[in-house]
Amino acid sequence: xxxxxxxxxxxRRVMGALGAAFLALGLFLIAIxxxxxxxxxxxxxxxxxxxxxxxEKTYARAMRVLGWFDGLS
Numbered sequence: 001x002x003x004x005x006x007x008x009x010x011x012r013r014v015m016g017a018l019g020a021a022f023l024a025l026g027l028f029l030i031a032i033x034x035x036x037x038x039x040x041x042x043x044x045x046x047x048x049x050x051x052x053x054x055x056e057k058t059y060a061r062a063m064r065v066l067g068w069f070d071g072l073s
Contacts, residue, residue, distance in 0.1 A: 019047030
């Protein structure tokens with residue numbers, strides 16, 4: 001996957017790590033609380049699917065949309 005899109009390699013790695021962290025946090029919260037971790041699990045799964053399955057154009061579009069949230073703070 002990283003060899004197909006070398007210019008997005010670092011971004012995909014960071015996004016994959018963030019997705020894995022959200023997924024792990026969500027599963028941990030589900031194991032403890034039962035309900036609270038569903039949101040984190042969905043977000044983490046979505047980010048991991050984006051990293052592993054999106055082509056170059058779709059990934060760039062998603063990064064533009066996610067970058068919009070950076071401007072809100």
